[in-house]
Amino acid sequence: MSANGQNPRTLAQEQVDRPLAAFARDYRGGEVTGWHHHARAQLLYATRGVMRVGTEAAGFTVPPGRALWVPARMGHEVRTEGEVAMRALFFREDAARVGESRAAVLGVSPLLRELILAACAEPLEWDEAGRGGHLAALIAEEVARAPRLPLAVPAxxxxxxxxxxxxxxxxxxxxxxxxxxxxxxxxxxxxxxxxxxxxxxxxxxxxxxxxxxxxxxxxxxxxxxxxxxxxxxxxxxxxxxxxxxxxxxxxxxxxxx
CATH class of the missing domain: 1.10.10.60 (Homeodomain-like)
Structure with missing residues (x-):
């Protein structure tokens, strides 16, 4: 447990020396992650199901077609509504500048959706001079351009x-x-x-x-x-x-x- 009582989850995606790394996992309906935080910023996205994400400041409803930007070291909890197919991205600190300094719901364009899925198909240590590098550059552009949506409900x-x-x-x-x-x-x-x-x-x-x-x-x-x-x-x-x-x-x- 960390000093603030939250469990810091460390995954391989947070340790690999790449600007971003993809994380794919399917959850059953009604699962709860418990409060935790990560050392790297995340883009939480699901191709199926609804995620209810709580932070200390607000609660967010994240359906398919939306994603949630979670800054590094921000405590949060995810609850699944229905079966959830999570396809998330972890951003290294230098790459996280494309995002926000606070949690924000983003609109996911068809292009960004396909880029996320393509990143999930890449190996963890993708070729920075090859396809993986091109995907990462495009993802950074799309995340920076994605519309920010007022789906936060103050906690x-x-x-x-x-x-x-x-x-x-x-x-x-x-x-x-x-x-x-x-x-x-x-x-x-x-x-x-x-x-x-x-x-x-x-x-x-x-x-x-x-x-x-x-x-x-x-x-x-x-x-x-x-x-x-x-x-x-x-x-x-x-x-x-x-x-x-x-x-x-x-x-x-x-x-x-």
């Missing part, structure tokens, strides 16, 4: 807020007001509102909308229709859902699907 620390968050994740369509949640969480609505502002910098309504849109994006990426995704996360009006989705992600729900 909550207060036990009362966490109980509220667990209830909403279980039922994103819940119509309960903050006052009704307060009665179940053992705190006044005023106290919860103050805690939301203090911990996330946003009010309850905005935090709930952020959570709902992240859940909707995951449903759309798994093939749900915009109407079904809207209903599942609590939108009674398809136009209202479409407007909120476009404002958050810059595309229509149909394009997000």
């Amino acid at each position: 909550l620390r207060d036990p009362r807020l966490r109980r509220l968050a667990e209830a909403l994740r279980a039922d994103p369509a819940s119509k309960l007001t903050l006052e009704e949640h307060a009665a179940r969480c053992g705190a006044s609505a005023r106290t919860l509102a103050r805690l939301f502002r203090g911990e996330t910098g946003m009010g309850f309504a905005r935090w709930r909308q952020t959570l709902r849109l992240a859940e909707a994006a995951a449903l759309l990426s798994q093939g749900a229709t915009p109407a079904r995704a809207a209903a599942a996360v609590g939108y009674d009006s398809a136009p209202a859902f479409g407007a909120a989705f476009r404002a958050a992600f810059g595309v229509t729900p149909g394009a997000g699907r």
Whole structure:
């Protein structure tokens, strides 16, 4: 265990002297990695299944078509929803400059997807002057150009807020007001509102909308229709859902699907 209580996972991909190294593993539904960190930055991507990734600052929903940039030494935990085919990349420090200094969800273009899969087919010590070197250079370019998506839901620390968050994740369509949640969480609505502002910098309504849109994006990426995704996360009006989705992600729900 490390000094901060997290388990530093050391893999061969973190020790090889290459700018990046690919990692492929399939997980069963419901698996949990536990809190850990890596010495190298990661690009977490899955060709199948949804990953729920938690960091100290935020929670991320990562469906196929999206990837999560995790900086080196950042503590995180991955939970799988359905069977997950993870195809991740580890970046050496000098190559990690193409990424972010904080965790961020990236849009994965068809080209980047194929590049990740091609990197997974290369040997660990690929030829830097050959195909592996060309793949690594293209991956660096695509990661740097990939759109950053607002799929982060600020994490909550207060036990009362966490109980509220667990209830909403279980039922994103819940119509309960903050006052009704307060009665179940053992705190006044005023106290919860103050805690939301203090911990996330946003009010309850905005935090709930952020959570709902992240859940909707995951449903759309798994093939749900915009109407079904809207209903599942609590939108009674398809136009209202479409407007909120476009404002958050810059595309229509149909394009997000």
